[in-house]
Amino acid sequence: MTQTVSINNNQRLQLEPLSTPERLLLGPGPSNAHPAVLQAMNTPPLGHLDPAFLAVMDEIQSLLRYVWQTENPLTIAVSGTGTAAMEATIANAVEPGDVVLVGVIGYFGNRLVDMAGRYGADVRSITKPWGQVFSLEELRTALQTHRPTILALVHAETSTGACQPLEGVGELCREFGCLLLIDTVTSLGGVPIFLDEWGIDLAYSCSQKGLGCPPGASPFTMSPRAVEKLQQRRTKVANWYLDMTLLHKYWGSERVYHHTAPINMYYALREALRLIAEEGVENSWRRHQENVEYLWQSLEDIGLSLHVQREYRLPTLTTVRIPEGVDGKAIARQLLLEHNIEIGGGLGELAGQVWRVGLMGFNSRKENVDRLIEALQQVLPK
Amino acid sequence: MTQTVSINNNQRLQLEPLSTPERLLLGPGPSNAHPAVLQAMNTPPLGHLDPAFLAVMDEIQSLLRYVWQTENPLTIAVSGTGTAAMEATIANAVEPGDVVLVGVIGYFGNRLVDMAGRYGADVRSITKPWGQVFSLEELRTALQTHRPTILALVHAETSTGACQPLEGVGELCREFGCLLLIDTVTSLGGVPIFLDEWGIDLAYSCSQKGLGCPPGASPFTMSPRAVEKLQQRRTKVANWYLDMTLLHKYWGSERVYHHTAPINMYYALREALRLIAEEGVENSWRRHQENVEYLWQSLEDIGLSLHVQREYRLPTLTTVRIPEGVDGKAIARQLLLEHNIEIGGGLGELAGQVWRVGLMGFNSRKENVDRLIEALQQVLPK
Numbered sequence: 119m120t121q122t123v124s125i126n127n128n129q130r131l132q133l134e135p136l137s138t139p140e141r142l143l144l145g146p147g148p149s150n151a152h153p154a155v156l157q158a159m160n161t162p163p164l165g166h167l168d169p170a171f172l173a174v175m176d177e178i179q180s181l182l183r184y185v186w187q188t189e190n191p192l193t194i195a196v197s198g199t200g201t202a203a204m205e206a207t208i209a210n211a212v213e214p215g216d217v218v219l220v221g222v223i224g225y226f227g228n229r230l231v232d233m234a235g236r237y238g239a240d241v242r243s244i245t246k247p248w249g250q251v252f253s254l255e256e257l258r259t260a261l262q263t264h265r266p267t268i269l270a271l272v273h274a275e276t277s278t279g280a281c282q283p284l285e286g287v288g289e290l291c292r293e294f295g296c297l298l299l300i301d302t303v304t305s306l307g308g309v310p311i312f313l314d315e316w317g318i319d320l321a322y323s324c325s326q327k328g329l330g331c332p333p334g335a336s337p338f339t340m341s342p343r344a345v346e347k348l349q350q351r352r353t354k355v356a357n358w359y360l361d362m363t364l365l366h367k368y369w370g371s372e373r374v375y376h377h378t379a380p381i382n383m384y385y386a387l388r389e390a391l392r393l394i395a396e397e398g399v400e401n402s403w404r405r406h407q408e409n410v411e412y413l414w415q416s417l418e419d420i421g422l423s424l425h426v427q428r429e430y431r432l433p434t435l436t437t438v439r440i441p442e443g444v445d446g447k448a449i450a451r452q453l454l455l456e457h458n459i460e461i462g463g464g465l466g467e468l469a470g471q472v473w474r475v476g477l478m479g480f481n482s483r484k485e486n487v488d489r490l491i492e493a494l495q496q497v498l499p500k
Numbered sequence: 501m502t503q504t505v506s507i508n509n510n511q512r513l514q515l516e517p518l519s520t521p522e523r524l525l526l527g528p529g530p531s532n533a534h535p536a537v538l539q540a541m542n543t544p545p546l547g548h549l550d551p552a553f554l555a556v557m558d559e560i561q562s563l564l565r566y567v568w569q570t571e572n573p574l575t576i577a578v579s580g581t582g583t584a585a586m587e588a589t590i591a592n593a594v595e596p597g598d599v600v601l602v603g604v605i606g607y608f609g610n611r612l613v614d615m616a617g618r619y620g621a622d623v624r625s626i627t628k629p630w631g632q633v634f635s636l637e638e639l640r641t642a643l644q645t646h647r648p649t650i651l652a653l654v655h656a657e658t659s660t661g662a663c664q665p666l667e668g669v670g671e672l673c674r675e676f677g678c679l680l681l682i683d684t685v686t687s688l689g690g691v692p693i694f695l696d697e698w699g700i701d702l703a704y705s706c707s708q709k710g711l712g713c714p715p716g717a718s719p720f721t722m723s724p725r726a727v728e729k730l731q732q733r734r735t736k737v738a739n740w741y742l743d744m745t746l747l748h749k750y751w752g753s754e755r756v757y758h759h760t761a762p763i764n765m766y767y768a769l770r771e772a773l774r775l776i777a778e779e780g781v782e783n784s785w786r787r788h789q790e791n792v793e794y795l796w797q798s799l800e801d802i803g804l805s806l807h808v809q810r811e812y813r814l815p816t817l818t819t820v821r822i823p824e825g826v827d828g829k830a831i832a833r834q835l836l837l838e839h840n841i842e843i844g845g846g847l848g849e850l851a852g853q854v855w856r857v858g859l860m861g862f863n864s865r866k867e868n869v870d871r872l873i874e875a876l877q878q879v880l881p882k
Contacts, residue, residue: 123694125782129565133774136540136767138552147760148545158518159764160542163530163714165842170520183511197716198580198741201759205741233740312505326760332545334579334716334762357739358615359580359587375847377583378529378708380716382541383762385518392515400507460547465757 141454144475144490145462146276146435147304148326148333151386152480155331158389163381167373171381174388175369181391182337185306185329185399186321188313193339194369195387196360197380200303200324203336205233207299207320209357210340210348211268214238219266219296221257224248225277225465226301230270237356242266248275248467249426249437251282254290261294268297268320273311274304277465279426279437279474281309288317297344303327306337307394308406308434308478319344325383328406328434330479331390335383390479406433409482413475416491420498425472434482437464437472441498446473449497457493523836526857526872527844528658528817529686530708530715533768534862537713540771545763549755553763556770557751563773564719567688567711567781568703570695575721576751577769578742579762582685582706585718587615589681589702591739592722592730593650596620601648601678603639606630607659607847608683612652619738624648630657630849631808631819633664636672643676650679650702655693656686659847661819661856662812663691670699679726685709688719689776690788690816690860701726707765710788710816712861713772717765772861788815791864795857798873802880807854816864819846819854823880828855831879839875 143149151159164171175194182193196203208230212218218239220230223246234241242264246252252271261269269291271282284300291298299320305311307328313321319341326333340348340362348355348362355361359377367374394402410433414424417438425437440446446463450473453459462474477486525531533541546553557576564575578585590612594600600621602612605628616623624646628634634653643651651673653664666682673680681702687693689710695703701723707713722730722744730737730744737743741759749756776784792815796806799820807819822828828845832855835841844856859868 123569123697125780126569126571126696127566128571129562130777130781131559131562131566131774132777133559133770135536135774136543136556136771138543138546138556138767140544141546141550143545143547145547148547148763151545154517156542156544156764160538161518161520162522162538163525163533163708164520164523165525165527165530166715168523168836168842174518174520177513177515180511180513184509184513187505187508189508189510198584199759199762202580202584202741205739229740236736236738236740314508315505324760326545332762332764333548333760334765354618356618357587358611358618359584377581378706378715380581380714380762380765381530382538382714382768383716383765385520386764388515389518392513392517395512395514398507399512454550460550 139458142459142486142489144477144481144486145460146474146476147478149330149476149478149481151332152330152390152393154393155386155389159332159382159386161385166379166381167375172373174384178384178388178391179369181395185391185394186311186313186339188339190339190341192345192362192366194365195335195384196338197377198336199333200322200336202360203322203338204301205357206338206360207322208233208237209355209360210362211297211299211320211344212237212239213351213353215240216267217242217264218268218270219260219264221252221271223251223272223278223280223282224275226272226275249278249280251280251430254286257287258290261290265294266296268299270299272301274302274309274432274434276304276435278468279432279435280430281432284316292317297347304432304434307402309432310403325387325390327478329390329394331386334380335387406477406482409477409484409487410436412484413477413487416487420491420495434476434478436475437468438475439472444499446470452497453493459490459493521840524841524868524871526859526863526868527842528856528858529706529860531712531858531860531863533714534712534772534775536775537768537771541714541764541768543767548761548763549757554755556766560766560770560773561751563777567773567776568693568695568721570721572721572723574727574744574748576747577717577766578720579759580718581715582704582718584742585704585720586683587739588720588742589704590615590619591737591742592744593679593681593702593726594619594621595733595735597622598649599624599646600650600652601642601646603634603653605633605654605660605662605664606657608654608657631660631662633662633812636668639669640672643672647676648678650681652681654683656684656691656814656816658686658817659850661808661814661817663814666698674699679729686814686816689784691814692785707769707772709860711772711776713768716762717769788859788864791859791866791869792818794866795859795869798869802873802877816858816860818857819850820857821854826881828852834879835875841872841875
């Protein structure tokens with residue numbers, strides 16, 4: 119080793135080992151991971167082609183099908199956060215020129231519009247005020263007007279706390295010959311989903327919300343109809359990392375190297391999914407619903423009001439209206455720094471108008487509601 | 501919650517908590533993580549906009565600059581594995597029609613060709629037999645012929661074990677007015693790199709090799725010259741997740757939400773980088789070199805020969821020629837299942853011809869060489 123250049127030590131920080139405050143994460147995500155999940159994540163890594171690791175991948179695939187209620191063979195975890203899995207649905211399903219119709223009821227609908235455009239789609243959108251949802255009639259009219267190849271909707275809008283009803287939408291999409299793409303980032307594990315029954319063709323999610331796992335490996339699935347569109351592409355998928363024509367050879371029976379999986383994230387995801395299978399996904403949905411109703415009641419009891427009409431409220435994420443004259447940012451900061459509780463602020467149209475309170479996965483427990491309400495009572499102006 | 505569909509329990513596996521064999525990972529990566537890194541990764545997650553987490557991100561940025569020996573302001577960790585960081589360099593630097601010249605000396609050069617094509621580049625390539633490297637004269641001739649916008653080279657070819665010399669290449673690229681893009685996946689932390697001195701404009705790496713961290717968060721950097729090209733783009737970056745015009749607002753002073761970072765992976769990466777800063781990056785390079793020379797000698801002592809000419813051999817990854825008549829796959833399998841040691845097989849042109857032995861990061865220690873040699877003596881035919 120000949121080394122003729124001298125070392126630059128400008129950026130050589132001398133640090134202590136990591137030390138962080140213990141927060142209760144009641145924002146829009148991440149939520150706190152289950153202790154057993156953190157423990158699984160800490161297992162020393164295996165190689166990404168080790169037979170013992172391939173078995174872990176197979177278990178993840180089955181359990182993802184279970185929580186999504188689907189039999190889709192192509193059901194995997196993408197090696198990135200939920201946004202990467204979102205991009206994976208678009209990258210694989212969209213060919214340049216495809217008409218993609220996006221229903222925008224909040225921030226993440228807009229993100230789908232931006233992404234689909236980058237993959238060359240002819241993007242059309244329909245919108246509703248943030249906090250509302252589309253009726254089946256509105257969707258029918260839009261499909262008639264735009265005749266899209268793909269209809270993309272957000273099931274659980276993390277920016278508004280509204281739940282888009284999906285019953286009947288799949289039939290509608292079949293009637294108009296288009297694929298149905300659904301964002302389930304804030305619903306998977308916490309909100310009833312029946313992917314196959316509802317005729318959903320493409321879906322993605324994240325690990326750090328309803329599944330109670332740290333972020334970094336993200337659920338992705340494609341129906342056989344969507345796979346058919348993938349197989350008939352005239353152009354390569356415009357994203358190498360997320361190309362399912364390559365990835366399915368790693369996750370499927372061929373086991374061809376594609377990229378080095380985030381091994382420990384998959385350990386964590388397997389444990390999170392295992393815990394849901396143990397609880398039963400319908401019990402997890404029920405738990406989320408019961409605890410959020412307790413949250414709603416508790417918030418109203420201290421004089422706060424909620425942004426979304428009751429029947430469309432998510433069990434995972436609640437938007438609370440910031441009372442007139444209150445500095446929402448200052449309150450959230452006080453909760454964080456004085457009480458170690460994180461809640462979120464509003465995004466986009468709702469910036470400055472609402473707080474966002476998540477009760478997701480391992481965090482969906484009554485004691486967390488009590489802790490939040492107690493802290494809120496201390497920091498809110500009397 | 502009205503639930504009219506009945507639950508499908510077909511995929512509801514009943515599993516025990518994770519239990520995996522303890523492997524010594526001496527393949528091309530991942531390598532074993534330092535125990536302190538695993539411990540840091542296990543810290544309960546913070547929110548991705550928590551001031552305490554933003555401080556962790558700043559520390560990562562500084563320490564990445566240190567290990568790469570650069571002062572590039574735009575130096576971050578991408579929320580994915582090394583392949584995602586590779587794609588990030590291409591996605592941000594390439595506009596449709598740009599001439600991208602790729603030097604192919606192995607598998608990962610070919611991957612760059614494929615990726616650059618997907619982003620609309622007019623891709624040209626020059627090749628050498630796998631195991632060899634380009635001379636400065638060969639690169640000059642190719643730049644004269646192709647006049648590219650970007651020259652992309654692999655510093656440490658993980659598929660061959662060869663190290664491409666980079667001194668002088670940056671000057672050459674400036675002479676021809678092109679950007680220099682370098683794959684440092686298998687070199688960062690283990691092989692001397694002086695990004696600024698060598699005039700490198702775009703580089704990426706991974707966490708699970710020379711840095712001794714699990715895979716899942718990946719170093720990425722752009723020089724001010726490369727940022728200038730990014731700012732002058734006529735088209736949006738064709739990849740939302742990896743778009744640095746958005747990501748730099750999260751990593752920089754604006755702190756605008758882009759996606760939820762893989763929090764625990766960043767904890768792990770911070771600790772891995774902290775350990776290198778403590779050791780001193782030049783000491784880490786020296787340690788890798790000393791231990792690999794011990795490996796080479798030990799392999800030759802038991803009658804094996806090495807694929808790459810000595811002066812171009814990597815200190816992180818060694819290709820060992822499979823002796824005539826030996827079933828390379830069977831030997832690797834025996835090492836794994838009987839001795840819990842993982843080594844890699846050949847990729848592409850070298851499939852069936854070589855084993856790949858990594859000594860990277862925390863794993864670059866003499867005792868690991870001894871353990872491998874002892875096991876090899878037991879499994880190799882006498």
